[in-house]
Amino acid sequence: MSLKVCCRRPCATNADGIEPGKSLYALSSYTINVMHDNRAAHGIMLEMVRVAPRRLHFGALIEFLTALGRIDEAKEQFPY
Numbered sequence: 001m002s003l004k005v006c007c008r009r010p011c012a013t014n015a016d017g018i019e020p021g022k023s024l025y026a027l028s029s030y031t032i033n034v035m036h037d038n039r040a041a042h043g044i045m046l047e048m049v050r051v052a053p054r055r056l057h058f059g060a061l062i063e064f065l066t067a068l069g070r071i072d073e074a075k076e077q078f079p080y
Contacts, residue, residue, distance in 0.1 A: 019052065020048075020051045020052055021048050021051060021052030021057050024044055024045075024047055024048035024051065024052075024057075025048055025057060025060060027044050028041045028044040028045050028048060028060070028064075031044055032064070038068060041064065042064070042065075045057070045060060045061045045064060046061070048060070048061070049061055049077075058077055058078070061074075061077050062074045062077050062078070065077065
């Protein structure tokens with residue numbers, strides 16, 4: 001199954017039981033590491049946190065922003 005299929009309906013668990021946040025996390029990792037497109041990965045991560053706010057995806061977004069040197073923006077992402 002491709003990432004496109006997993007992310008087709010990111011707001012609902014798909015028929016294979018894949019959680020939207022996990023699919024988007026995988027897509028963001030691919031976008032960073034293979035495509036080297038940080039801007040697109042950032043957008044994917046924001047969507048990941050939006051569709052699965054109760055999951056611990058905030059950590060991935062915070063680490064990503066920190067690695068880019070965007071410390072103030074990373075601090076704004078803390079859910080508490």
